[in-house]
Amino acid sequence: MGDRGFTIPADFRALMREVVAKMEWGDDLSAVTGGRAFEAECGYGGRVDTDLYRFTYIVNGGHERWELDLHSQQIRDIAAGLLDEVEGRQLEGNSRVMRGEPLLVWGEYDEDALRVRSGSDLAVALDALYAIGSIEPCTARLWSTSDDQVVAVFNGQECALYVVGSQHGYGTSVGDPTRMGTFELVDHDVGAVGIRWADCVPWRVARPALLRFAEHGDLGDQVILDGSVPAGMLVLGDFDRASELATRRTPAADPAATSLPRKAPCGSWATRLLGSLIELHLIEVDTSILDGITARVAMLLQAVGEDAQDSGEAAQRLAKDLERVRGVGALFATPGDLQIALRRTQEPPTQPVEMPFTS
Numbered sequence: 001m002g003d004r005g006f007t008i009p010a011d012f013r014a015l016m017r018e019v020v021a022k023m024e025w026g027d028d029l030s031a032v033t034g035g036r037a038f039e040a041e042c043g044y045g046g047r048v049d050t051d052l053y054r055f056t057y058i059v060n061g062g063h064e065r066w067e068l069d070l071h072s073q074q075i076r077d078i079a080a081g082l083l084d085e086v087e088g089r090q091l092e093g094n095s096r097v098m099r100g101e102p103l104l105v106w107g108e109y110d111e112d113a114l115r116v117r118s119g120s121d122l123a124v125a126l127d128a129l130y131a132i133g134s135i136e137p138c139t140a141r142l143w144s145t146s147d148d149q150v151v152a153v154f155n156g157q158e159c160a161l162y163v164v165g166s167q168h169g170y171g172t173s174v175g176d177p178t179r180m181g182t183f184e185l186v187d188h189d190v191g192a193v194g195i196r197w198a199d200c201v202p203w204r205v206a207r208p209a210l211l212r213f214a215e216h217g218d219l220g221d222q223v224i225l226d227g228s229v230p231a232g233m234l235v236l237g238d239f240d241r242a243s244e245l246a247t248r249r250t251p252a253a254d255p256a257a258t259s260l261p262r263k264a265p266c267g268s269w270a271t272r273l274l275g276s277l278i279e280l281h282l283i284e285v286d287t288s289i290l291d292g293i294t295a296r297v298a299m300l301l302q303a304v305g306e307d308a309q310d311s312g313e314a315a316q317r318l319a320k321d322l323e324r325v326r327g328v329g330a331l332f333a334t335p336g337d338l339q340i341a342l343r344r345t346q347e348p349p350t351q352p353v354e355m356p357f358t359s
Contacts (some may be wrong), residue, residue, distance in 0.1 A: 007085050101116055127153055160201070175200045176198060
């Protein structure tokens with residue numbers, strides 16, 4: 001159903017007052033971030049992007065539901081009684097049932113998983129996995145908010161997608177059908193398998209499809225599915241989110257607290273960048289928590305490092321984010337200094353090669 005006017009009821013206004021109380025509590029937005037950061041009898045929701053909050057309002061015992069996208073100022077106005085109507089979407093009666101936050105898993109250990117609390121966190125994590133896959137093929141499994149599941153295989157500039165569980169149907173992504181052959185993938189869940197090159201689609205297509213899947217349970221119109229899934233992948237559909245979570249500790253909700261900073265190339269980049277800035281006295285850090293600082297800087301580089309090398313605006317944003325990292329006492333580097341340091345440290349230094357002397 002399309003957008004319609006939604007009149008603010010008293011119980012939803014009370015929920016917004018609870019949201020405002022948490023928003024005003026401090027600078028840490030983690031308390032208000034996530035699809036179910038707030039739950040009440042009348043609904044649930046939370047922060048899903050920089051200044052975007054999404055709430056589901058439930059009436060008539062759940063037979064009628066509304067989805068509302070609100071900015072922080074709208075929430076404050078509702079809580080204060082200054083706003084009585086907003087735009088909302090009345091969901092159809094057979095709309096998907098929310099079962100929790102999206103879940104991303106890429107390994108067998110506890111730190112190889114992420115509870116997705118915002119689209120930006122998921123984007124950074126997927127980009128890090130793509131960077132890992134550019135070195136060696138790797139996989140990830142993504143569960144949507146309604147427990148739909150897709151398996152992604154990253155290799156080079158491409159990605160193969162296998163929807164192994166979804167109310168919209170399952171299938172394998174269709175790439176270039178004229179491409180022949182396979183590449184080998186070794187994964188802890190499926191073992192050693194051959195992945196057809198014809199199943200691979202460009203990353204520029206796969207990335208937005210995966211971001212959509214996390215919320216809607218389908219890959220969108222840009223990815224065509226063939227209606228079949230290899231047996232080795234299809235068996236993964238037998239394991240829902242609850243089964244996966246039962247095998248590990250509660251996953252982190254912050255990409256910097258996962259294994260990605262250690263496994264992705266951005267982790268080494270962050271180590272070199274911080275080392276260079278410290279050596280040049282352009283930054284002061286608490287060396288007792290240097291590993292934690294490096295992990296968080298790694299995720300910042302994954303998000304904006306490439307852009308910051310050539311964009312002054314992105315470099316300035318990165319500088320501000322660096323200053324806010326816990327353990328960074330002071331940053332003396334200008335955005336221009338950062339751009340130079342980023343370019344110099346992105347790749348490891350080359351080692352001189354000793355040439356044999358010949359007469």
